[in-house]
Amino acid sequence: xxxxxxxRTDFVTNSxxxxxxxxxxxxxxxxxxxxxxxxxxxxxxEESKVYFEADLSxxxxxxxxxxxxxxxxxxxxxLAKFLMASVTDDxxxxxxxxxxxxxxxxxxxxxxxxxxxxxxKDEFIKELTEKAPEISDISKIVVCRYYNAWGEFADLIxxxxxxxxxxxxxxxxxxxxxxxxxxxxxxxxxxxSSDERCGETFAVGFDDIRYRFWYGAKDDxxxxxxxxxxxRLCSGKVLLPNSEGYEYQVLDLAKGEYSKYAEFDT
Numbered sequence: 001x002x003x004x005x006x007x008r009t010d011f012v013t014n015s016x017x018x019x020x021x022x023x024x025x026x027x028x029x030x031x032x033x034x035x036x037x038x039x040x041x042x043x044x045x046e047e048s049k050v051y052f053e054a055d056l057s058x059x060x061x062x063x064x065x066x067x068x069x070x071x072x073x074x075x076x077x078x079l080a081k082f083l084m085a086s087v088t089d090d091x092x093x094x095x096x097x098x099x100x101x102x103x104x105x106x107x108x109x110x111x112x113x114x115x116x117x118x119x120x121k122d123e124f125i126k127e128l129t130e131k132a133p134e135i136s137d138i139s140k141i142v143v144c145r146y147y148n149a150w151g152e153f154a155d156l157i158x159x160x161x162x163x164x165x166x167x168x169x170x171x172x173x174x175x176x177x178x179x180x181x182x183x184x185x186x187x188x189x190x191x192x193s194s195d196e197r198c199g200e201t202f203a204v205g206f207d208d209i210r211y212r213f214w215y216g217a218k219d220d221x222x223x224x225x226x227x228x229x230x231x232r233l234c235s236g237k238v239l240l241p242n243s244e245g246y247e248y249q250v251l252d253l254a255k256g257e258y259s260k261y262a263e264f265d266t
Contacts, residue, residue, distance in 0.1 A: 018149035203262035
């Protein structure tokens, strides 16, 4: 049996990179408490990722009636520890033996940075328990995972969206009122969610992927931004210099509602 061991040496430049960062925001009766981790701040390898490896809906313990919400965790401390235990990153994977170190200096840097992240997690737990003595003091939890990539590592979500491509082709093949009608339909599609869109790196496992689409400051209702997007899609130059996206898990403890969706910049 062939065993392949990756070796962590130094960061390698290439024609692209991708990274993920994570923000957890807990809204309480006494203000919000936030935990943030951006692996690039600690890691010498530019392709850094952080993960939230849990389903927030499990906190509700199956109950969604606002008057009878049952929460899995009886104490705020237990909930805070669950949130922090669900956060992992590449540093953790490397230090757990996934990679072989051939440089003691790099290993010591990674170990030091992991201790900094652990201290940050402890600070989050402490602050949350101080601001929310009881579970009932917590109204909402939002987990946001931010994606940024460029070059060959950028995700091809819009390039693989054939419905969007068909709209773009129709936009460029029409003029006048006929084109405006197509643009209105394209706008309706691009601003709605869909379970047919899929990512290769971003939003893996998400059934609801939405587009973040911004008009120019003076679009004047002429859909110039959509026409520009259509030209880009049909030119073969689909990707922007940077690709960005956001993966969300939102748990409203006051209403007993949970949602999971992703937004990808076009």
